[in-house]
Amino acid sequence: MIIVGLMSGTSLDGVDAVACEINKVRGRIEINPLATAFLSYPGRLKERLLRVSGENGSTGEVCELDGVIGEFFAKAVNKLLRSQSMQEKRIDLIGSHGQTIHHLPRKKRTLQIGDPAIIAERTGACVWSDFRSADMAKGGEGAPLAPVIHLPLFGDKKKNVAVVNIGGIANITSIPAGAETLDGIVAYDTGPGNMLIDHAVGAMGKGAYDRGGEIASSGKVDDSLLKEFLSHPYFRKRPPKSTGREVFGARFRLDSQGYKYNADTVATLTELTAVTIVKEANRLFKDRNEGGRVVICGGGSKNRYLLNRIDDLTGPAIEVITSDNAGFPAQAVEGALMALLAYYSEKGERLNLLSVTGSKAPVALGSRTGF
Secondary structure (H helix, E strand, O other): OEEEEEEEOOOOOEEEEEEEEEEEEOOEEEEEEEEEEEEEOOHHHHHHHHHHHOOOOOHHHHHHHHHHHHHHHHHHHHHHHOOHHHOOOOOOEEEEEEEEEEEEHHHOEEEEEOOHHHHHHHHOOOEEEOOOHHHHHOOOOOOOOOHHHHHHHHOOOOOEEEEEEEOOEEEEEEEOOOOOOOOOOEEEEEEEOOHHHHHHHHHOOOOOOOHHHHHHHHOOOOHHHHHHHHOOHHHHOOOOOOOOHHHHOHHHOOHHHOOOOOHHHHHHHHHHHHHHHHHHHHHHHHHOOOOEEEEEEOHHHHOHHHHHHHHHHOOOOEEEEEOOOOOOOHHHHHHHHHHHHHHHHHHOOOEOOOOOOOOOOOEOOOEEEOO
């Protein structure tokens, strides 16, 4: 089956569209990426999404943005289909994550916008969406769902693997050597990924993100500020756990204190991301009593300074590589996840996420819209 996966995360930078050919061969999932496309959010749209993701958006604006984001996601699909590698190919399904504007795991509520009916109408394809609600209805946190794609892409017969996706929020998946199913795989959000770094860089007027970690590398970590950040109770909470902009968004920033962002701030926030990721990776490997491999994917995999800090902080028995080095494009992983979820949904397969989201039973995810 040829399936397009659509993903936009907490960084709110735009929509990743990934076309994959997905098949099950002798009981194993095979995923072949065919094409990718990216459609960035205009500045004004990002501002509106930030507003409704906080506490300042109205019901009317959320309703309107549901349609606006649906149109945007549809444009990303059609841009993908115009690429040379997709000529004369027909897609079977679309899997759309939508745009998260609020995530309340303790209350078992989450909200993603991006009307799937619009996506289906504009593209002529059936759309699977709303992949989190069914898990929450069964007592799970609805996130992270990344292990569903991490296992077939990065699992190893002989090595323990920790897959770290660094988007706006960072999440980690622990895959024991030889694992073939989701049973017993542990995954959760470690805390902020790029979100706070991007905000600091923007507040400095230096662009949307720290390209290659150049700003962070020119600064010095403020140890007292880092210690203050690390005292947040989320970092002491045991998994399963998930988080988002509600915790590490505006309330976590320093703007309200009149703080002036600079290179030292960016270095400190980058260190926060690195330290909280490595703390969890080292703990997971220690729990398995041996070393292994850390695979980094997502937008943060392009931040060379951040990668170096993660490598420096991990134990000597742990290898750190990007998903590109592991054979799958880093920026395509989350889109491929949405395509794979759509595949499972169309096949009616229930996923065992008990050790990932805390769901009380295997669950069939997603809602089907369109043709």
